[in-house]
Amino acid sequence: MSNTKFSKEHEWITLDGEVGTIGITKHATEMLGDIVFAELPEKGSNVEKDGTAGVVESTKAASDVYTPVSGEVVDTNQIIVDDPAKINEDPEGAAWFFKLKMKDMSEMNSLMNKEEYDKFAKESAS
Amino acid sequence: MNIKKTALYQLHKEHNAKFVEFAGYSMPIQYSEGIVKEHNITRSKSGIFDVSHMGQLFIKYSNDITSKLQEILPTDLKNLKINQSKYSFLMKENGGIYDDLIITRMKDQYMIILNAACKENDLQIIRNKLNDQSLEINNNFSLVAIQGPESKSILESVVSNVSKLKFMNGENFSFENDEIYITRSGYTGEDGFEISLPNKVAISFVEELILKGSTLIGLGARDTLRLEAGLCLYGHDINENTSPVEANLKWAISKNRINDNFIGSHQIKKQIEEGVSKLRVGIKPETRVIARESTKIFDEKDNEIGKVTSGTFGPSVNASIAMGYISNSHSKTDTKVFLEVRGKKVPANVCDLPFYKKSYVKGEANV
Helix, strand or coil: CCCEEECCCCEEEEEECCEEEEEECHHHHHHHCCEEEEECCCCCCEECCCCEEEEEEECCCEEEEECCCCEEEEEECHHHHHCCHHHHHCCCCCCCCEEEEECCHHHHHHCECHHHHHHHHHHHHC | CCCECCCCHHHHHHCCCEEEEECCEEEEEECCCCHHHHHHHHHHCCEEEECCCCEEEEEECCHHHHHHHHCCCCCCCCCCCCCEEEEEEEECCCCCEEEEEEEEECCCEEEEEECCCCHHHHHHHHHHHHCCCCCCECCCEEEEEEECCCHHHHHHCCCCCHHHCCECEEEEEEECCEEEEEEECCCCCECEEEEEEEHHHHHHHHHHHHHCCCEECCHHHHHHHHHHCCCCCECCCECCCCCCCCCCCHHHCCHHHCCCCCCCHHHHHHHHHHCCCEEEEEEEECCCCCCCCCCEEECCCCCEEEEEEEEEEECCCCEEEEEEEEEHHHCCCCCEEEEEECCEEEEEEEECCCCCCCECCCHHHCC
């Protein structure tokens, strides 16, 4: 995942042209526990960097999902809505949350690369 | 305040428990398997729960004590047989509940199991009522529950003859030359047992159960299990301002005590005769969205008619489930209601409890 970047809110984004695929990190799922509910943004809606773009609920609590960049939501992953347990199984692969068309490509610069994120996640966990 | 640990703390640690503070105790919320798997293990096989944080109060039996206890519990204790258990409430003057509890008449004493968060307050109430300030919660004993369909045979292989116990009955048994007391009971909606045993043998006893095929289960799964079974959690679904009648737990008030005197009996009698304005019901959202405690409930005309007191995702029913108090006029099964979750109104239906059908009774233990 070389062109994948990470946010401090534990989301990842993989860029393909100007379309980014966004999900939550494995570290996030380990913190949350068993995920039993997922709510995604509506297709066609506009989301702002660091704004709420969904919700996940574990057996323990509800957590907001934030978008690491701004843009228009062009696709959502119905699979995780129908079977939220998929998010625990493959959070950084098949269980992506939504795709968006980026508004400002420079927003990618504010995000962490894998190495930086792993360090950040390790520190925030301790 | 110093955080307390149960006698099984070290064993939880060895089994990679994640701990949370609960009622002043460091308790395992889950182990490495996670809440959903632990829930399913309990439903399909057998799970072990450390509930040693709960208070175990032993009171010497006498006719006088029985009469005094009947003044604070709405249960017919005079006809309680030796080794029989009953679910009961420590009543408040307004008809509310100070705590829910299980009382068992042992051979020459009562055993009362109290909620961890309430036990100190309960103790003081009982001390005052019995006029005995020397009463103490017995902290030398642990309390372990084993629940689920395979629990009977697993426990039988460690404690002979335990499978003859009937639901809500107990008896003395022994383990490693120590006397232990086992009741057939639990709080998961499964057949199971609760074992009161000396702290010094708690770890070896639980290790034996694990060796025979049971698994340690955390408080997280205990909560999803009890909610699926429609059972109340004190401090959430029942409290000092909800009466057993409002909580739909009227069945736990002994019939011959309804017209008798106990603390709060005036209010209870009035509620039974005149009805109540709110009632605890089961609520099933139409989507997977979870309605947690304090979620507001509305009718079709957008009037607020109640509040959720517990809500989670039920792994065995594969659906979002909740319970709460709703105005009596909307408490009928299948009434359509709306739950306000994150600003949106989620359609839901009032439903019968439990969400998950109990299987307390198995084979020869039919009651």
